[in-house]
Amino acid sequence: MGVAVPNSNTLRMDQDPQLAVSQDLQRALLTAEFVTKGTNSEQDDGDNDLFELDPQIFDRWVPLLRQTIDESQLNTVVDDLYGSIDDHFENLEVQILQDTQLNNNLVTSINEIQKVQGIIDGSLQNDIHSLQKQVRSSTLQLVSKKQILIDNIKTSSKIKESSILIQKVLQIMELFNRCRELIEENDFFKALQTMETFETIYLQDFKQYNFEFLTEIYTSIPTLKSQIKDESINLIKNSLNYNLEKSFGVIGDKYYNVYETQILQDWLKTKQAMKLHSYKFNSPVEISLRDASRLDPLQLQNFCQLHEFHDSILIFQSLGEMNFFIDEFRKEYEFRKSKLVHPLFLKDFSTVSHSDGNTDLFAEKLNLPFFKEYILKILGFLVYDKELHRSTDYVLSNNSFNSTDVFWTSIMNKLYPYLITMVKNTLINENLLTAFKDFLGVLIAILENLKLNVELLYKVQVETFNQYCDLLVFQFEKEFTNLLQDDDFMPLSITDKTLYHKILKICWLTDHGSDANPSNDSQFSATFPFSPLYPMTCTLVKKTYTSLHSFISVFYKHDISHLNLILVKAIDSIFDKVVNLNIKSKLDTTSREEIAQILVNLDYFVIATKEFSLILTRENLTNNPDVEIRLSSIKKLIETRKEAETKLINLIDSKVIDLMEFIEFDWNTIDIRDEPDMTIVDIAQFLEMMFTSTLAIIPSNIKMLLIFREFDVITRRFLEKLLNETPNRISPQSVQNFETDMLYLEKTISKIFPNDVSSVPSSPSIPLTPTDIPSTAGNRSSVQVGNNIKSLLSTFTDLKQHIGLMKVNHWEEYKDNDIRLKKYSRVKPEVAQSLLAKLQPPSSEQSNLISDEGSSADSRGNSRFAKLFSRS
Known part of the structure; x- marks a missing residue:
C-alpha cells in the first residue's frame, strides 16, 4: 500500500549544513512505497500479507545512512526523523478517519500487524531459545578451547625457551670448537677472544643450569688459557729459532748487497760525473742524492713477520700477565742472542772468548770470510731487533729505546780486540786489507743509517788504514832496497827521448828547470846528475801515495785530521825510515865515487821531500788551506847529506894525507931539479882527477868547499914540514927544489879551473845539481872562475912568503918594515930567524952530521915509497 507523503514544501528548512543529510533521508523515507507480499509459510494463514521494501528504495537509503554514520550524525538524524513524523503526520489522523478506504486499510493493517506481531513474537522466542542453546554450547566450547589455548601457550613458551637455550648451547659449543680450531691453527689471540666470549655467555646464561658437559667445558678454560700461553711462547721461540737460522743471515746479506752493488755504485758514478771528489759515501751530500727506492727491498716484512709478537702481547695483556710474558721473552731472547754471537760470550767480562777456559774458539775461526758471514748475521x-721493538712500542724492552744499541755496543766491545788483532796479524796483504776496508765502509754506512754506534768499528777501520800504510811502507822498503842494491851510483844517461821526458815528468828537479839538457846531435843523448835510483824512487813514492790516497777516498769521513796525520806519517816514514836510513847505510863505503853520487842523490831527495810536503799541504784531507805540512824527513835527509859531505871530505883528506906521508925532501941536496918530485906529481894528479872527474857531479858549493879545504890542508902541511920537519942545516938548492914542487901544486888550480871558460864541458857532461845556481857548470862566468882561482892561490901565500924569504936569505931585508910588510907579512920574526939560521954554512962536524942525516932520510924515503907501491 502507499503512504501519503507530505509536500516537501512543508518540511522545515534550515541553513545549517548538518541538516542537509537529515532532510535528504527524510525525503527518501517519506517517498518510499511499501508493497504487501503474501507468505507461503505453512504456519501462516493464507490471508496474511507482508510488507516489502523496494530494493531500489533501499539502495537510495544506504549512501545517506553511511554518510550519516561517517559524519557521526546518526543520533541527530533519528531525532530529526521523529520530529519530522510529528510535523508531517499531525493532521493525518483526521484525514484517515474521514477516508473510509483508508480506515478499512488501517483496520486491515492492524490485523495484519497483530498477526505479524504474533509471528514475530513466536519466531523471536524460538530464536532466543535456540540462541541460548547455541550460546551455552559455544560457551562450553569456548572455555574448553581457551583451556587448550592456555596449555598451548605454555607449551609454546617452553618450546621457545628450549629452542633459545638449545641455540645458546649450540652457540657455546660452536665457540668452544672454534676456540680449539684456532688453537690448532696457532691463532691464539682469536682463540682467547673466542674463549672470553664463551666464558661470558656461560656465566650469563648457563651458570644456573646444571649441564654437566658445559661445566666440564667451563672448568677446562684455565687449561686452555695455559695452553694458549705456552703455545704463544713456543711460537715465539720457534720464530726466533727460524730467524736465527735463516732470516738473519739473509737480511744482512740483502742489506749489504743493496748498499754495495746499488747505492755505492750509484754514488761512485754520481761522484765522478759531478766531480764531488771531496765527499764521502754516506755523507749528507750522498744521502741527499740517493735514490730512496733502492731501500724498498730492505723492508723487514719482505723477510719475516712479527704477527706472533703482536698477538702474544695482546694475549698476555688480556690475561693481565705481561710481566710473566716479558720475563719469558727476555730469557728466550737472551738465549737466542748468546747463540747468535757464539763463539763469543757476552756474559763473560773478559775480552776474549773461551768455551773451555783454554781455547779461544773465536780467535781460531776469525778470518775475513768468517767475519763477513758472522757480522752480516748480527746485522x-x-x-730485526730494532724493528721488533719499534713495532711493539718498546713493550718487550720495558720502554728502553736504546736496547739494540746497548746490545751492539756489547758486541763491539768484545769484537774490537779481535778485529784489531786480525787487522795486524791476519790481513797480511794489500788485497785483504782493501777488501776488509771496503766491507767495513759499507757496514758502517748501514749501521749509521740504523742509528747505531759505530765508534769502535770506525776505529778498526782507521787501524786498517794504519796497517795499510805500514804494509805499503814495508813493500816500498823491499823495492827500494832492491833498487839501492842494483843502483850503479853513476849519473843517469838517457838515449831515449821518450824516456827522457818521462823522467822529467816523474822526478822533482831543481827550481831552474831541467837538470839535464839533451844534446842537439841527431843521436839523442842526455845525462842527469842523479843515479837511476832517484827516478825509480820518485815513481815508487808517487805510486804509494796514490794507493794510500785512494784507500781512504770513498769511506773514511770521520776524524779526518787523524787520517791526514797517518798519511803524512807514512810518507814521512818512506823518506826517513826507508830512503834516508838505507842510503845512510851506504856511507860506510870507501869509494869516493859512490859517496859523491850518494851526496848528489841526497840533494835530490831533499828536493823531493820538500816538493812532497807542498803536495801534502795542497791535497790535505781536511781541505783546509791554512794547513801547512813540512815532513820531518827533510831535516833527517839534510843531516845525512851533511854526514855524506863529511864522509867525502874525510876520504879525500885521508888520501891526501896518505900521499903526503910518503913525501921526503932532501934538504941538503946541492942539485937543483927542473921537474917536481914524483910524489908531488901524484898529489897534483890526484887533486886534478878528483875535482874534474870524480867529484864533477857533486854540487859546486860543496866541490868548492872541498877544493879550498884540500889546498888549505896541503899548504899548511907543507908549511909545517918546512918549519918543523927540516934539519938544522938546509941547502939553498933544496929550497929552490921545494919551491919547484909548490909551484907545480899551485898550477893544479888552473887545471881545476881553467881560465878559458869555453873549455869547460857543458851539460849533460857536467849536469846541474839541486844546489847549483844558474851560473854554474856550462854557464859559469870567467869572472867567477877568476875569483875562485884567486881565492885558491891565496892558500899558497903563507908558503910562498916563507920560501921567498929563504931564497933571499937576507936578514936585513926582513928587518926593513916596509919590505917585511909588503913581502913577508905572514912570516913571524922568530920563524924568519930560525929559517935563515938553517941556511948558514955548516962546520965540518956539522957537515958530517948533515951527511948522515941525509943518508938516513934517503933510506926512510925509500922505505916509504915501497909502502906506497905496496898499497897501490
Whole structure:
C-alpha cells in the first residue's frame, strides 16, 4: 500500500549544513512505497500479507545512512526523523478517519500487524531459545578451547625457551670448537677472544643450569688459557729459532748487497760525473742524492713477520700477565742472542772468548770470510731487533729505546780486540786489507743509517788504514832496497827521448828547470846528475801515495785530521825510515865515487821531500788551506847529506894525507931539479882527477868547499914540514927544489879551473845539481872562475912568503918594515930567524952530521915509497 507523503514544501528548512543529510533521508523515507507480499509459510494463514521494501528504495537509503554514520550524525538524524513524523503526520489522523478506504486499510493493517506481531513474537522466542542453546554450547566450547589455548601457550613458551637455550648451547659449543680450531691453527689471540666470549655467555646464561658437559667445558678454560700461553711462547721461540737460522743471515746479506752493488755504485758514478771528489759515501751530500727506492727491498716484512709478537702481547695483556710474558721473552731472547754471537760470550767480562777456559774458539775461526758471514748475521738481527721493538712500542724492552744499541755496543766491545788483532796479524796483504776496508765502509754506512754506534768499528777501520800504510811502507822498503842494491851510483844517461821526458815528468828537479839538457846531435843523448835510483824512487813514492790516497777516498769521513796525520806519517816514514836510513847505510863505503853520487842523490831527495810536503799541504784531507805540512824527513835527509859531505871530505883528506906521508925532501941536496918530485906529481894528479872527474857531479858549493879545504890542508902541511920537519942545516938548492914542487901544486888550480871558460864541458857532461845556481857548470862566468882561482892561490901565500924569504936569505931585508910588510907579512920574526939560521954554512962536524942525516932520510924515503907501491 502507499503512504501519503507530505509536500516537501512543508518540511522545515534550515541553513545549517548538518541538516542537509537529515532532510535528504527524510525525503527518501517519506517517498518510499511499501508493497504487501503474501507468505507461503505453512504456519501462516493464507490471508496474511507482508510488507516489502523496494530494493531500489533501499539502495537510495544506504549512501545517506553511511554518510550519516561517517559524519557521526546518526543520533541527530533519528531525532530529526521523529520530529519530522510529528510535523508531517499531525493532521493525518483526521484525514484517515474521514477516508473510509483508508480506515478499512488501517483496520486491515492492524490485523495484519497483530498477526505479524504474533509471528514475530513466536519466531523471536524460538530464536532466543535456540540462541541460548547455541550460546551455552559455544560457551562450553569456548572455555574448553581457551583451556587448550592456555596449555598451548605454555607449551609454546617452553618450546621457545628450549629452542633459545638449545641455540645458546649450540652457540657455546660452536665457540668452544672454534676456540680449539684456532688453537690448532696457532691463532691464539682469536682463540682467547673466542674463549672470553664463551666464558661470558656461560656465566650469563648457563651458570644456573646444571649441564654437566658445559661445566666440564667451563672448568677446562684455565687449561686452555695455559695452553694458549705456552703455545704463544713456543711460537715465539720457534720464530726466533727460524730467524736465527735463516732470516738473519739473509737480511744482512740483502742489506749489504743493496748498499754495495746499488747505492755505492750509484754514488761512485754520481761522484765522478759531478766531480764531488771531496765527499764521502754516506755523507749528507750522498744521502741527499740517493735514490730512496733502492731501500724498498730492505723492508723487514719482505723477510719475516712479527704477527706472533703482536698477538702474544695482546694475549698476555688480556690475561693481565705481561710481566710473566716479558720475563719469558727476555730469557728466550737472551738465549737466542748468546747463540747468535757464539763463539763469543757476552756474559763473560773478559775480552776474549773461551768455551773451555783454554781455547779461544773465536780467535781460531776469525778470518775475513768468517767475519763477513758472522757480522752480516748480527746485522740482520740488529735490523730485526730494532724493528721488533719499534713495532711493539718498546713493550718487550720495558720502554728502553736504546736496547739494540746497548746490545751492539756489547758486541763491539768484545769484537774490537779481535778485529784489531786480525787487522795486524791476519790481513797480511794489500788485497785483504782493501777488501776488509771496503766491507767495513759499507757496514758502517748501514749501521749509521740504523742509528747505531759505530765508534769502535770506525776505529778498526782507521787501524786498517794504519796497517795499510805500514804494509805499503814495508813493500816500498823491499823495492827500494832492491833498487839501492842494483843502483850503479853513476849519473843517469838517457838515449831515449821518450824516456827522457818521462823522467822529467816523474822526478822533482831543481827550481831552474831541467837538470839535464839533451844534446842537439841527431843521436839523442842526455845525462842527469842523479843515479837511476832517484827516478825509480820518485815513481815508487808517487805510486804509494796514490794507493794510500785512494784507500781512504770513498769511506773514511770521520776524524779526518787523524787520517791526514797517518798519511803524512807514512810518507814521512818512506823518506826517513826507508830512503834516508838505507842510503845512510851506504856511507860506510870507501869509494869516493859512490859517496859523491850518494851526496848528489841526497840533494835530490831533499828536493823531493820538500816538493812532497807542498803536495801534502795542497791535497790535505781536511781541505783546509791554512794547513801547512813540512815532513820531518827533510831535516833527517839534510843531516845525512851533511854526514855524506863529511864522509867525502874525510876520504879525500885521508888520501891526501896518505900521499903526503910518503913525501921526503932532501934538504941538503946541492942539485937543483927542473921537474917536481914524483910524489908531488901524484898529489897534483890526484887533486886534478878528483875535482874534474870524480867529484864533477857533486854540487859546486860543496866541490868548492872541498877544493879550498884540500889546498888549505896541503899548504899548511907543507908549511909545517918546512918549519918543523927540516934539519938544522938546509941547502939553498933544496929550497929552490921545494919551491919547484909548490909551484907545480899551485898550477893544479888552473887545471881545476881553467881560465878559458869555453873549455869547460857543458851539460849533460857536467849536469846541474839541486844546489847549483844558474851560473854554474856550462854557464859559469870567467869572472867567477877568476875569483875562485884567486881565492885558491891565496892558500899558497903563507908558503910562498916563507920560501921567498929563504931564497933571499937576507936578514936585513926582513928587518926593513916596509919590505917585511909588503913581502913577508905572514912570516913571524922568530920563524924568519930560525929559517935563515938553517941556511948558514955548516962546520965540518956539522957537515958530517948533515951527511948522515941525509943518508938516513934517503933510506926512510925509500922505505916509504915501497909502502906506497905496496898499497897501490
